[in-house]
Amino acid sequence: MSVLLETNELGYAYLGRERCLDGVSLTLRADERLGLVGVNGAGKSTLLHLLVGLYKAEAGTISAFGRGFETEEDFRLLRRRVGLVFQDPDDQLFCPTVEEDVAFGPLNLGYSRADARTIVEETLALLNLTALKDSITHRLSGGQKRLVALATVMAMKPDILLLDEPTNDLDEDTRNRLVTILQSLPQAMIIVSHDRAFREQVVTRTITMESGRIS
Amino acid sequence: MSDLLEEAGRARTLTSDAEQAETVLFSRRMWIRELDPRVRIITVLVFSICVVQLDQLPLLVASLCASLFLLLQAQLPFLPTIKRVMTVDSFIILLLVMLPFTTSGTELFSLFGWPASYEGLLQAVVILLRANAIVMATLPLIATIDAVTFGHALASLRVPERLVHLLLFTVRYIEVLHTEYKRLRTAMKCRAFAPSNSLHTYKSVGYLVGMLLIRSFERSERILMAMKCRGFNGQFHLLKEFSLTRKDCAFALLSFLFILSLMALEVMHVGAA
Known part of the structure; x- marks a missing residue:
């Protein structure tokens, strides 16, 4: 299987604190759903942010789709193909209505309004969320917000999905729905999750982070 | 302990009341609420600008009546609406009480040796009528638009x-x-x-x-x-589009005719005097 994304000895420290990532090397292949575990504060979320260039790595390299990424310009391109779903859906959903929020990405990518609408329809249908299209985002329930947040990222048609604790505060039904959705998606994924049962159902390989490294 | 429980219970009833009020405010279907939000915003704006220009009592009473008519048509919940009107009135109440005593003119009566002038009282009544006419037009026309739609309407009216x-x-x-x-x-x-x-x-x-x-x-x-x-580059896109219906045009036409006649009568009176 071809390697989609690869990091080599990544290092990162928050301002004035100890290094929280210290030589992280990992490989993600196409068709792989990688589970990422580790104690709280092990640097899992930081790693995901680093992968899409939201934080700048102090050491090491990131390469994906056969090229390296270093500058903000590079990462702007990378973010079109690697979708990060945030831990808190309230951070992700900022538009008044679901339709606008899902359309935000495609419109930024330069699609016309009509095309964006089509993409919204398709994405919502794919995730079985069509009924929520005209809903006001802040009135959605926690579970609905999470699924819509996933939809907003899926609308960018990424090749890789990065999910940060996707099952946090989901009820049984929504959780099962999410499992079915993730199993059916063709994208390669990196999933940070403490939920063992969920990982067993979804991921194909699990790696553990410990004191800033992958062990 | 018991008072804590009581407080929790009270909080619950309060929220359910508030929710109820909100549902009533946004969900009831009435012709006013089906008007295009843009038409409603512009109408209120023009109406307000016109009303603050009026000085003739009969014309002010007429505009207050028009506002009251809209208020009744919108069938807003009674108590919350009164509360909102009172909130606005409480801002100007001090002014209203002071005006008769601070304006010089024909003495009408005196209180503790302070003379109250007829002109001051007239001024106070004019301000009261103006304020209430505007508030009572705003409540049925604008307060019934929910905040998100209001934002969209402003955007399509080319507000920055x-x-x-x-x-x-x-x-x-x-x-x-x-x-x-x-x-x-x-x-x-x-x-x-x-x-x-x-x-x-x-x-x-x-x-x-x-x-x-x-x-x-x-x-x-x-x-x-x-x-x-998600590729943000400083540009926001709003998707919602509004469309004008016949009803919107009819309402806009009627209100502008009404406002125009108010202005015409005012100007004629000033011209005559």
């Missing part, structure tokens, strides 16, 4: 984008911040925090406010990151 987005972001996140505040307050209560006039209280409330500020700041940074992840 930044202002519209400021409004929409506020609408979106005020609830999140309020929940965060409530969570922190509950957590404080659970550890037996009872506000009193003490240094401890001020310090704790200071921490609470500080924590809210820090959290909002961090949240705004996370939102920006999430937006960047």
Whole structure:
């Protein structure tokens, strides 16, 4: 299987604190759903942010789709193909209505309004969320917000999905729905999750982070 | 313990009342609420500008009647509406009481040796009528638009984008911040925090406010990151489009005719005098 994304000895420290990532090397292949575990504060979320260039790595390299990424310009391109779903859906959903929020990405990518609408329809249908299209985002329930947040990222048609604790505060039904959705998606994924049962159902390989490294 | 439980119970009934009021406010189907929000905003704007120009009592009474008619047509819930009107009136009540005594003119009566002038009283009545006519037109026409639609309508009226987005972001996140505040307050209560006039209280409330500020700041940074992840480049796109119906045009035409005749009568009177 071809390697989609690869990091080599990544290092990162928050301002004035100890290094929280210290030589992280990992490989993600196409068709792989990688589970990422580790104690709280092990640097899992930081790693995901680093992968899409939201934080700048102090050491090491990131390469994906056969090229390296270093500058903000590079990462702007990378973010079109690697979708990060945030831990808190309230951070992700900022538009008044679901339709606008899902359309935000495609419109930024330069699609016309009509095309964006089509993409919204398709994405919502794919995730079985069509009924929520005209809903006001802040009135959605926690579970609905999470699924819509996933939809907003899926609308960018990424090749890789990065999910940060996707099952946090989901009820049984929504959780099962999410499992079915993730199993059916063709994208390669990196999933940070403490939920063992969920990982067993979804991921194909699990790696553990410990004191800033992958062990 | 028991008073805590009681308070919790009261809080619940309060929210359900508020929710009910909100549902009534936005859900009932009536011709006023089906009008295009843009038409409603412009009508209120033009009407307000016109009403503040009027000086003739009969014309002011006529505009108040028109507003009352709209208010009745919108079938707003009675008590909350009265409360809102009273809120506005409470701002000008002091002015109204003072005016007769501070304006010089024909003496009407005197209170504790202070003369009240006829001109001052007239001024006060004019201000009262103007304010209430405007408020009573705003309530049925604008207060029934929910905040998100209002933002969209402003955007399609070419109000500067930044202002519209400021409004929409506020609408979106005020609830999140309020929940965060409530969570922190509950957590404080659970550890037996009872506000009193003490240094401890001020310090704790200071921490609470500080924590809210820090959290909002961090949240705004996370939102920006999430937006960047979706290719944000400084441009916002609103999708909603409005379309004018026959009813909208009819309403706009009628109200502008009414406003125009008010203005014409006012100008004619001034011309005659």
